Amino acid sequence: MQGKSWYKYLLSLPPMAYLLIFFAAPTLIMLFASFRYAGEYGGLAPWYLHENGRLTLDLTLENWQRLLGTDIYLRLFLKSIGYAVVTTLICMLMGYPLALMIARSGRKSRDLLLLLVILPFWSNFLVRIYAWMIIFSPVGALTRMLNGVLDLFGAGPITLMFSPTAMLVCLVYVHLPFMVLPLYANLEKHDLDLLDAAQDLGAGKWRQFWLITWPLSLSGVIAGSILVFIPVLGMFAIPDLLGGIDGIMIGNVIKQQFMESRDWPFGSVLSMVLTVTAVAVVLLGSRLGQRR
Amino acid sequence: MQRRNVLLWISAALVYLFLYLPLVIVVVFSFNDSRLNAEWVGFTWKWYGKLFHNREMLAAAMNSLIIASVSAAVATVLGTLAGIAMHQSRLRLLQVLVLAPIAMPEILMGVSLLVLFIMVNMTLGLLSIMLAHITFCIGFVALAVQARISSMDPCLVEAARDLGASTWCCFREITLPLLMPGILAGGLMAFTLSIDDFVITFFTAGVGSSTLPLQIYSMVKIAVTPEVNAVSTLLMLLTLVVITVASRLSPAVVQGE
Numbered sequence: 001m002q003g004k005s006w007y008k009y010l011l012s013l014p015p016m017a018y019l020l021i022f023f024a025a026p027t028l029i030m031l032f033a034s035f036r037y038a039g040e041y042g043g044l045a046p047w048y049l050h051e052n053g054r055l056t057l058d059l060t061l062e063n064w065q066r067l068l069g070t071d072i073y074l075r076l077f078l079k080s081i082g083y084a085v086v087t088t089l090i091c092m093l094m095g096y097p098l099a100l101m102i103a104r105s106g107r108k109s110r111d112l113l114l115l116l117v118i119l120p121f122w123s124n125f126l127v128r129i130y131a132w133m134i135i136f137s138p139v140g141a142l143t144r145m146l147n148g149v150l151d152l153f154g155a156g157p158i159t160l161m162f163s164p165t166a167m168l169v170c171l172v173y174v175h176l177p178f179m180v181l182p183l184y185a186n187l188e189k190h191d192l193d194l195l196d197a198a199q200d201l202g203a204g205k206w207r208q209f210w211l212i213t214w215p216l217s218l219s220g221v222i223a224g225s226i227l228v229f230i231p232v233l234g235m236f237a238i239p240d241l242l243g244g245i246d247g248i249m250i251g252n253v254i255k256q257q258f259m260e261s262r263d264w265p266f267g268s269v270l271s272m273v274l275t276v277t278a279v280a281v282v283l284l285g286s287r288l289g290q291r292r
Numbered sequence: 293m294q295r296r297n298v299l300l301w302i303s304a305a306l307v308y309l310f311l312y313l314p315l316v317i318v319v320v321f322s323f324n325d326s327r328l329n330a331e332w333v334g335f336t337w338k339w340y341g342k343l344f345h346n347r348e349m350l351a352a353a354m355n356s357l358i359i360a361s362v363s364a365a366v367a368t369v370l371g372t373l374a375g376i377a378m379h380q381s382r383l384r385l386l387q388v389l390v391l392a393p394i395a396m397p398e399i400l401m402g403v404s405l406l407v408l409f410i411m412v413n414m415t416l417g418l419l420s421i422m423l424a425h426i427t428f429c430i431g432f433v434a435l436a437v438q439a440r441i442s443s444m445d446p447c448l449v450e451a452a453r454d455l456g457a458s459t460w461c462c463f464r465e466i467t468l469p470l471l472m473p474g475i476l477a478g479g480l481m482a483f484t485l486s487i488d489d490f491v492i493t494f495f496t497a498g499v500g501s502s503t504l505p506l507q508i509y510s511m512v513k514i515a516v517t518p519e520v521n522a523v524s525t526l527l528m529l530l531t532l533v534v535i536t537v538a539s540r541l542s543p544a545v546v547q548g549e
Contacts (some may be wrong), residue, residue: 012377012386015370015430019389022427033407043410094307101297101304115539120311122535124488126508127524131314133516134321136353173314176307205297235395236426237490241512251399256497258403271403275396282395 001271027275034268035059042262073253079252087171091179091228092221094172095234099183099220101193101215103190114184118188121177130242132170136160136242162244170238178227186220187213219289226285230278250274315528322521329516339522349523352507359418359503360486363425367486368479370426371433372471375478378434379441394431401428403493409496424496425486432485440474440542441467447452466489477542484534488527 037045038061049058050123083198102113118126135142138159147157160166190213198208236251243249250270321329325336343349374390377383377455393401405424406416414420448470452462497506502529511520 009377009381009383011373012381015374015377015434016386016389019392019427019430021392022408022423023389023393023401024407026408027400029407029411030404044407082343094303094310097300097303098307104297104300116308117311118313118539119532119535122484122531123315123528124490124505124524124531126490126505127318127528128314130508130512130516130520130524131318133512134317134329134521135314137329137516139328141330159386173310176311212306230395230397234399236399239508251397254399254403258406264407267403268407271400275400276451278396278400288352 030268030271033265033273034063035061036265037062038265041133042264044264051238066266067269073270076248076250076253077277080233081277082233083168083171083249084229086168087175087232088179088228090168090172090226091176092225095176095179095183095224096221099180099187102184103179103187104109110188117177117180117184125174126237129170129238130167132173133161133241136166162242162247164243164247167238167243167247170242171232171235171262174238175228175232178231179224182223182227183217186217186223190216222285222289226282229281233278233281234274318521319525319528322518322525324518324521327517329521339518340526342519343522343526346519348502349406349504349507349519352504352534355418355501356487356503356505359421359425360483363422363429363486364479364483366422367426367429367482368433368475371430371478371482372437372475374430374434375437375474376441376467376471378438390431390434392436393428398428398540399495402492405492406495416496417501420496420498421493421501421503424492425489428489428492429482429485432481433475435543436478436481437474439469440471444470473541477538480534480538480541484531484538488531 032047033044036047037058039045045058047058048055063212102110102117105113134140137143138161143158143160146160150156152159172195194212195208198212203211234251235249236255237246239249239252240255251274254267254274257263257270317329320332322339323335324332325338326333353372374386377386378390401424405420405427409416409420409423424516445466449462449468452466458467488505489503490509493503493506494509497503502510504523508520508523508527511517
């Protein structure tokens with residue numbers, strides 16, 4: 001099949017055309033929309049005007065000025081990044097031992113153990129959020145039990161639902177497999193003879209881990225972290241259903257601009273900032289990963 | 293080679309518990325004879341019965357199946373082409389276009405497609421949802437196919453070429469049959485991704501084109517009811533079956549490498 005380069009391009013043409021229209025173009029349109037005025041009844045206003053028979057552009061920097069004019073949005077972004085960082089760290093703390101255990105178990109059980117991580121990951125996203133709504137519900141066993149214990153110590157009742165804690169638990173729950181899978185793929189490839197050699201030279205388990213396993217696994221850690229960090233950064237459903245008022249993230253405000261207040265230009269501004277942040281994180285991660 | 297470390301095993305077991313307990317609760321309470329998802333009262337099928345008499349739910353299920361079938365079919369064709377092309381040439385643009393939709397937060401694809409569809413005056417409905425679902429499914433199919441090709445022995449194609457087979461004949465008789473498990477697994481994955489998608493559907497659906505996840509969302513927004521448990525259980529069962537078949541066909545695909 002070599003030598004016929006036109007044939008390769010022919011193959012790539014249909015998917016490329018599709019993705020240019022439905023992925024690349026919409027992204028550029030959104031960048032353009034961030035400089036337009038909002039329509040009177042929502043949506044976008046026309047981007048040109050007829051004046052004295054001449055076309056003039058009707059674009060503005062207002063939307064971007066609105067972003068920079070106050071620190072509300074900066075703080076919102078920082079808060080979202082904060083949630084993403086904390087979720088990533090917790091996923092790493094929980095996912096690392098699991099991935100290590102799977103990678104070090106026997107060949108036969110390995111596939112089954114891995115499948116058990118993948119299955120919940122393939123169950124519906126909303127169902128997984130809903131499960132935590134049941135667990136954290138005020139009438140649920142967990143809340144009643146906690147309040148029973150708190151009552152013994154004379155403390156007032158608490159609610160779990162609509163709290164940052166509830167949100168974090170659910171964020172970790174939904175994204176944990178994204179951390180485990182790349183970590184496992186990395187850990188599974190390690191040459192265990194290295195650990196045996198270290199053992200023979202008198203290194204304890206702990207030293208073996210920090211001097212051999214951990215440094216070798218860094219590219220897996222980075223890959224997993226990116227896969228967790230980015231979807232959490234753009235999340236709106238979990239804060240929407242579990243977070244309450246304090247839990248609002250950047251995704252919720254974007255959703256609000258497009259669906260409720262229908263200020264599309266400003267929604268586009270926020271989306272562009274999110275896009276740039278996500279791209280920067282991916283590039284930074286792959287740069288760090290390559291250096292390993 | 294086995295290094296048994298009790299601490300490691302205990303922590304792993306706890307993580308498994310964390311992964312499964314919530315889902316088990318959803319399933320168990322779908323059979324519970326009480327409106328509250330709080331205490332076990334008694335066994336019942338009635339929430340499933342209610343589900344099958346709920347017109348909106350049935351319409352949403354129908355929509356979901358239509359959208360997932362069409363999107364998966366189209367995405368499988370386009371994704372297979374992309375996967376083969378990605379293997380054969382290192383086209384940078386193609387790789388970026390295929391991988392970027394997977395790497396970006398879903399909400400961005402949702403809102404940007406909404407802007408596109410409105411700009412071209414398209415009525416939001418089944419078609420707009422399908423066009424959106426195809427966009428994010430292509431990449432997953434392409435990766436599945438690409439993984440399969442790289443595990444293929446290039447000698448087979450070369451041998452066929454040496455024996456005088458044309459490019460097309462070679463593709464049809466050798467490459468395609470060998471790729472089939474990867475293509476099918478990719479297609480099944482696209483089907484579940486489509487049927488499960490909430491975020492992108494949320495932005496690209498119009499009036500009267502509700503899907504199962506959208507239906508679940510609007511129900512849980514109001515209250516936690518056992519009917520949601522029942523529909524969730526059925527949806528999980530469907531995904532479980534499809535993914536099990538896909539992983540039999542091509543284990544590497546489902547692991548989402």
